[in-house]
Amino acid sequence: MDWEERYADRMGWVRSLEIMDLIRLMSQRPLINFAAGLPDPAGFPVEALKDAADEVLTDDWRSALQYSEPEGYRPLRDWVAADLTRRGVPTSTDQVLIVSGSQQGIDLVARAFLQPGSVLLTEDPTYLSALPIFRSFGVEMSPLAMDDGGLDPDAAGAAMRQPGVKLLYTMANHHNPSGTTLSDDRRRPLLEHAAETGVPILVDEAYLDLRYEPGEPAPLAAAAPEIPILTVGTFSKTVAPAMRVAWLAGPAPVIERIGILKQLTDLHANPFTQRVVHRFLSAGHLPAQVDRLRSLYRGKRDVFLRALERNFGGRATWSRPAGGMFLMLRLPPEQSGTALLEKALEHGVAYVPGSLFYPSGDGENTMRLCFVSASAADIDEGVARLAQVVWS
Ligand code: PMP
Numbered sequence: 001m002d003w004e005e006r007y008a009d010r011m012g013w014v015r016s017l018e019i020m021d022l023i024r025l026m027s028q029r030p031l032i033n034f035a036a037g038l039p040d041p042a043g044f045p046v047e048a049l050k051d052a053a054d055e056v057l058t059d060d061w062r063s064a065l066q067y068s069e070p071e072g073y074r075p076l077r078d079w080v081a082a083d084l085t086r087r088g089v090p091t092s093t094d095q096v097l098i099v100s101g102s103q104q105g106i107d108l109v110a111r112a113f114l115q116p117g118s119v120l121l122t123e124d125p126t127y128l129s130a131l132p133i134f135r136s137f138g139v140e141m142s143p144l145a146m147d148d149g150g151l152d153p154d155a156a157g158a159a160m161r162q163p164g165v166k167l168l169y170t171m172a173n174h175h176n177p178s179g180t181t182l183s184d185d186r187r188r189p190l191l192e193h194a195a196e197t198g199v200p201i202l203v204d205e206a207y208l209d210l211r212y213e214p215g216e217p218a219p220l221a222a223a224a225p226e227i228p229i230l231t232v233g234t235f236s237k238t239v240a241p242a243m244r245v246a247w248l249a250g251p252a253p254v255i256e257r258i259g260i261l262k263q264l265t266d267l268h269a270n271p272f273t274q275r276v277v278h279r280f281l282s283a284g285h286l287p288a289q290v291d292r293l294r295s296l297y298r299g300k301r302d303v304f305l306r307a308l309e310r311n312f313g314g315r316a317t318w319s320r321p322a323g324g325m326f327l328m329l330r331l332p333p334e335q336s337g338t339a340l341l342e343k344a345l346e347h348g349v350a351y352v353p354g355s356l357f358y359p360s361g362d363g364e365n366t367m368r369l370c371f372v373s374a375s376a377a378d379i380d381e382g383v384a385r386l387a388q389v390v391w392s
Pocket of ligand 1: 037100101102103104127171176204206233234235236241246
């Protein structure tokens with residue numbers, strides 16, 4: 001049977017990213033890896049999770065190991081609703097769906113709003129692993145330029161007024177890959193354009209809590225809580241990605257319908273890890289955990305920025321993220337992040353070519369660098385190797 005022919009209509013667009021395969025292959029030998037977006041295991045709250053898992057399996061094993069409610073473990077939904085409310089987004093429990101990773105949240109929202117020919121607005125660059133989701137629905141991508149303050153809300157508003165626009169996907173805080181945070185004065189105008197045009201916004205707050213500058217980060221939705229948008233958040237970055245516990249919040253009727261879609265996909269998120277995360281949260285561990293991650297990652301960001309200054313100062317530019325896990329290095333225009341990758345891998349250092357993140361096809365002279373995974377010594381060594389690769 002010719003499988004390729006049989007699935008071409010539905011799956012013809014599915015391709016592995018050859019560059020990522022190359023990085024994975026090369027990662028099997030010792031390599032300083034600025035490519036993968038992996039949290040530092042030193043930040044995993046392993047002792048608290050051991051206690052939480054033990055309590056769940058002692059007190060609540062009947063439910064924890066059983067099939068469960070599609071919308072998620074109610075006390076965890078209550079917690080997320082209360083947390084959003086505290087952060088200036090009044091939210092009730094029926095406005096929260098627990099999802100199996102925010103990746104699934106993005107996929108479900110895409111399924112709910114997009115079909116072939118729909119126009120999707122997104123930042124340029126945007127989250128690499130959201131792009132194939134959107135492409136799988138046959139959408140037309142309409143990329144919006146960013147600067148150091150994020151999206152231009154009026155340009156986004158004008159784009160929302162184009163025919164066929166069905167969704168805007170944005171990362172307002174600590175953007176992946178650029179590290180940018182949407183400036184305060186742009187937030188309300190962006191949401192007002194959404195309200196005027198009726199274009200739904202999906203805001204990805206995956207990195208909300210990973211902030212290294214003073215001031216508490218606010219979710220985009222808090223800028224105009226009366227304007228309904230969809231927010232996806234995750235415990236992957238603050239607790240551990242293996243939990244696969246994340247949430248989607250928005251207007252109750254939308255959440256209810258998307259909950260039905262989710263049920264068709266995987267019945268429900270993992271009841272055991274949802275309870276473990278909930279115990280962790282209700283024991284009050286999160287604030288100290290977030291503080292610990294902030295100081296760990298702030299230190300690494302600063303080491304990274306100093307290494308860039310030493311090795312690339314005056315010859316390239318880079319973003320200085322207030323939070324998150326990534327920064328973008330911009331080389332002179334004649335350089336290519338794609339072309340340099342193989343040489344970098346030979347020198348034992350990996351990154352992701354920035355152009356992969358740009359739906360417009362721009363960004364050829366950029367590299368995305370994850371600053372949280374490597375040790376401080378490896379950051380120094382890896383950035384020096386990168387400079388050798390670029391300048392020699
Ligand atoms: N959104 C963004 C911007 C991300 O960087 C990631 C993880 N790399 C995700 C969503 C997905 O995270 P998870 O599914 O673990 O919640």
